[in-house]
Amino acid sequence: MALSTEELKAAMIAKATKAPKPQLYIKDFYECDPDAKPRNVKNVANDLVKEGKLMFWSSGSTTMYALPSRIKNEETRDKAEEDK
Amino acid sequence: MPKHDTPLLDELEKGPWPSFVTDLKRQAATKPECWDILGQVELSYKDRITHWKHGGIVGVFGYGGGIVGRYSDVPKQFPGVAHFHTVRVNQPSGLYYSTENLRAICNLWQKYGSGMTNMHGSTGDMVLLGTTTPNLEPLFYDLTHELKQDLGGSGSNLRTPSCCLGKSRCEWSCFDTQALCHFLTNKYQDELHRPAFPYKFKFKMSGCPNDCVAALARSDFAVIGNWKDDIRIDQAAVKGYIKGEFPSNGGAHAGRDWGKFDIQKEVIDLCPTGCMWMEGDTLKIDNKECTRCMHCINVMPRALRPGKEQGATICVGAKAPILDGAQFATMIFPFVNVDAESEYEEVVEKIEKIWDWWMEVGKNRERVGETIQRVGLPTFLKVMEVEPIPQHVREPRSNPYVFWQSEEVEGGFERDIREFRKRHAQ
Ligand code: HEM
Ligand code: HEM
Ligand code: SF4
Ligand code: SF4
Numbered sequence: 001m002a003l004s005t006e007e008l009k010a011a012m013i014a015k016a017t018k019a020p021k022p023q024l025y026i027k028d029f030y031e032c033d034p035d036a037k038p039r040n041v042k043n044v045a046n047d048l049v050k051e052g053k054l055m056f057w058s059s060g061s062t063t064m065y066a067l068p069s070r071i072k073n074e075e076t077r078d079k080a081e082e083d084k
Numbered sequence: 085m086p087k088h089d090t091p092l093l094d095e096l097e098k099g100p101w102p103s104f105v106t107d108l109k110r111q112a113a114t115k116p117e118c119w120d121i122l123g124q125v126e127l128s129y130k131d132r133i134t135h136w137k138h139g140g141i142v143g144v145f146g147y148g149g150g151i152v153g154r155y156s157d158v159p160k161q162f163p164g165v166a167h168f169h170t171v172r173v174n175q176p177s178g179l180y181y182s183t184e185n186l187r188a189i190c191n192l193w194q195k196y197g198s199g200m201t202n203m204h205g206s207t208g209d210m211v212l213l214g215t216t217t218p219n220l221e222p223l224f225y226d227l228t229h230e231l232k233q234d235l236g237g238s239g240s241n242l243r244t245p246s247c248c249l250g251k252s253r254c255e256w257s258c259f260d261t262q263a264l265c266h267f268l269t270n271k272y273q274d275e276l277h278r279p280a281f282p283y284k285f286k287f288k289m290s291g292c293p294n295d296c297v298a299a300l301a302r303s304d305f306a307v308i309g310n311w312k313d314d315i316r317i318d319q320a321a322v323k324g325y326i327k328g329e330f331p332s333n334g335g336a337h338a339g340r341d342w343g344k345f346d347i348q349k350e351v352i353d354l355c356p357t358g359c360m361w362m363e364g365d366t367l368k369i370d371n372k373e374c375t376r377c378m379h380c381i382n383v384m385p386r387a388l389r390p391g392k393e394q395g396a397t398i399c400v401g402a403k404a405p406i407l408d409g410a411q412f413a414t415m416i417f418p419f420v421n422v423d424a425e426s427e428y429e430e431v432v433e434k435i436e437k438i439w440d441w442w443m444e445v446g447k448n449r450e451r452v453g454e455t456i457q458r459v460g461l462p463t464f465l466k467v468m469e470v471e472p473i474p475q476h477v478r479e480p481r482s483n484p485y486v487f488w489q490s491e492e493v494e495g496g497f498e499r500d501i502r503e504f505r506k507r508h509a510q
Contacts, residue, residue, distance in 0.1 A: 025448040026240065027282055038443035039280075046278045049148065056148045056239075056279065060138035062449055063148055063239030063279035071141070 002035040008044050013053060013067070022070035023057045029065070087116070088123030092130065108200065115199050117164030117214065124162045135162075142169055142217055144224040148278040150235025151220060167216045171197070172209035172236035173227065174269065174276075177262035178249040179204065188231050196223040206302060207286065208246030209236035240283055242275035247289035248296040250309075256381065257291025258309030258394035259422035265289055267428055268435075281439070282446040292390060293376045299399070299413070304452045305435060306399040306413045307422070311391035314371040315380070321387035322347075322367045332383050351380050395421045398434055400464075401453025411453055414461065415475060416468060434468070441467050 003011065011032035016024055029041050045065055048054040057066045090105070097103045105122065112118035124135050135157050142153035152170040159166035173189070189210065193199055198214030205211040215223065227233050236244035245268050248254070250261030268287055269276065275285075288299035291309040299306035324330050325345055331338055332345050347367070352360045359373035360380060367387075369380075376397075381388045398420060399413035420430040438452060446455045456464045465472055490496040 025282065026279060027446075027448050037440075039439070042280050042443070046148065046274075049278075050146070055141060056143065057141055058143075058149075058153065058239045060152050061239065062283060063241065065279075 002040075003033045005044060008033050008036060008041070009048060009053075012041075012045065012048065016054060016065065016067045016070075022066045023064040024066065025062075025064055086122075087112075087119035088126060090122050090126040093122055093126050111199050114194070117168075117198055118200065120156075120162035120164030121168075121198070121200070121214070124156060124158065124165055127158065127161070136168075142220070144220050144235070146277075147224075147235060149238040149241040150277065152238050154214075165214065168198070168214040169217070169220065171212040171215065171220075171223065172205065172207070172238055172244065173212060174234045174236040174244050175204055175208050175210050175246065177247055177265040177269075178252055179208070180249075180252075185231070189233075192223065192226055192231065196226075207236060207243045208288075208297075209244050235277070237276045237284075240279040240281050241277065241285075242272050242280060243284055243286040244276065245269050245287040245289070246297055248291050250289075250291040254291055255385075256294065256309075256378075256390055258311055258390055259291060259307075259396055260424070261289040261291045261307075261309070263424055264307065264422060264428060264431065267424070268431075271432070281443060283449050283451055285439075285452065287435075289396075293378045293397075294382070299402075301402050301410075301412055302404075303402055303413065304400065305438065306402065307396045307431060308399060309390075309422075310376055310395060310397040310419060312393040312395065312419055313391035315369055315374065315391060316389040317367055317369070318387050318389075319366055322384065323365060325384050325387055326365070330384075330386050334385055351383050354379055395419050396431075398431075400438065401451070401456050403451040403453045406449070406451070408454055408457070411457075413453065414456065416465070416470060418473065418475060437468060 002008075012029050015029060015032055016022075019028065026038075026042055026045060029045055030036075030038060033041070045054060049056060049065070052068070054065045055068045055071065057064045057071060086109070093105045096105045108118045108122050112122070128135050137155045137157045138153055140153045140155070143149070143151045150172050152172070154168045154170055156162050156165045156168065189212075190199070190201075193201060193212050196215055196219045197212050200213040202211035202213060224235070227235070245265045247261035247265035248257070250257040250259070252262060265287075274280070285305070286303040287305045287307070288297045288303035289307045290297050290299045293308055293310065295306075295308055299308055321330070325332060326347055328345055332350065347362070352362065356377050356379070357373045357375050359370040361368050371391075381390065396419070397415060398417040400416045402411060402413035404410050417434055420434065422428060422431060442452045442455055445459070446452060450458075461476065462472065465476065470476075
């Protein structure tokens with residue numbers, strides 16, 4: 001039985017909170033619900049971004065997902081370095 | 085007045101061709117950050133390493149692609165390029181622009197960016213090089229509201245589809261490449277603007293096997309125009325070429341005297357499958373052996389044309405070297421109908437079948453061509469429900485084993501183990 005959208009969202013946030021690295025590949029979320037179709041997991045991940053609960057992180061060629069609180073962007077990092 | 089000395093880059097202005105160094109210096113008159121590009125590139129030439137970093141979080145609201153974050157790793161030395169993001173703008177199908185539109189793009193980029201552009205990137209996008217994070221939203225607003233244009237794809241998104249100019253100018257086009265490109269761009273807006281896959285995915289469309297957009301080498305899903313029936317021959321025009329009435333290759337090689345046109349040497353002997361011959365003064369083609377290389381048609385365009393029953397061949401899995409070496413796409417679907425009336429049903433069905441499989445089976449950062457390589461072509465053909473044909477075979481087999489599927493064996497692999505032991509008891 002596939003999870004409901006709300007259950008899947010909660011499982012994905014839990015995964016993004018606990019994962020050792022802040023950035024996750026879309027495939028890392030598949031295991032939150034092995035019964036869900038990959039395209040559905042993708043849609044839910046993008047919905048979470050729209051809601052501001054996840055954010056995109058791009059290497060330039062690959063896009064990953066991260067919990068906003070676990071990641072600093074380049075500009076805040078640069079500033080942090082300057083302030084050091 | 086140059087801000088940095090660039091002796092190495094200056095060498096690149098000395099040739100007879102246009103130089104991006106000259107362009108950058110000219111542009112620096114209105115956009116001083118261009119001096120810092122020159123300075124940083126000069127440093128890279130000296131250090132033999134790039135000083136651009138990329139990655140991070142940069143984009144416009146609601147989109148997960150189209151902007152590629154670029155940062156200098158020596159921002160104190162070159163503050164003008166501390167943030168220097170790249171913007172990809174979805175190009176029009178077939179790359180047709182009005183001069184008015186080109187001016188508007190240039191003005192937009194002069195206002196919000198460095199003014200430097202790259203027409204076109206390998207995805208086909210107009211690439212606008214160099215802006216800062218705060219400029220992104222206003223740029224995006226003007227681009228979409230005033231110019232009515234959109235960003236292209238980047239990251240793990242569907243990349244901006246691209247096509248040859250097809251039927252708009254080319255008689256060889258076997259389907260309307262621009263129409264299909266436009267249709268797929270609209271149909272897959274979500275995949276284009278937000279990450280959708282384990283890695284990037286590209287569509288490219290060429291109207292005939294000349295493949296002017298190099299779809300075969302550059303796209304995961306290459307739709308290449310083809311025909312099912314026979315090459316159309318105008319025998320009178322064939323005679324005309326033999327007599328020298330028409331220049332071969334449409335006169336493309338007229339810069340040098342190659343001597344009298346010799347159909348045997350220049351066409352028949354060069355046919356890769358040896359399927360052409362003359363019977364008296366009539367040209368014959370054994371069409372079932374024709375591999376659609378386009379050579380004979382390219383040499384004698386007045387005499388030979390693609391057949392009338394037109395559609396496309398779909399090749400899957402080209403890629404540049406990333407994890408593994410570069411590879412061309414592999415022919416998977418020999419012939420599909422490319423039919424606007426059915427909303428390109430056959431093409432769409434193949435795309436979605438590949439996506440569903442690759443999203444499940446593909447590893448992170450694995451292009452579909454690498455997934456196919458990993459599981460083997462026979463497995464992929466089975467998933468795609470394609471019957472293997474000789475054209476799927478690249479070389480004689482090197483694997484001595486034959487694996488049978490249970491359904492191919494009478495009675496399957498089930499057996500009565502007790503019955504078996506009874507017979508084989510000692
Ligand atoms: C005013 C400047 C330029 C003009 C008007 C121009 C025009 C053209 C034209 C008409 C073609 C043939 C396109 C085709 O066959 O469909 C071409 C091809 C090409 N140009 Fe330029 N070009 C210019 C500058 C440059 C510069 C600065 C470079 C490189 C630094 C360059 C690199 C190339 C290459 C590599 C091709 C071949 C592409 C291919 O065959 O795939 N061009 N150019
Ligand atoms: C000596 C200097 C440079 C050389 C020889 C060079 C060469 C190239 C080439 C050959 C490509 C592939 C183009 C294509 O496939 O159509 C490319 C792509 C690209 N270059 Fe450069 N480049 C130079 C400097 C720069 C600079 C200074 C920037 C940014 C500040 C830049 C940003 C890019 C980007 C973003 C792409 C990807 C475009 C796309 O894939 O759509 N390049 N470059
Ligand atoms: S790929 Fe074929 S149809 Fe398209 S422009 Fe080139 S020659 Fe013409
Ligand atoms: S298209 Fe190529 S393979 Fe086909 S008949 Fe002409 S030369 Fe031969």
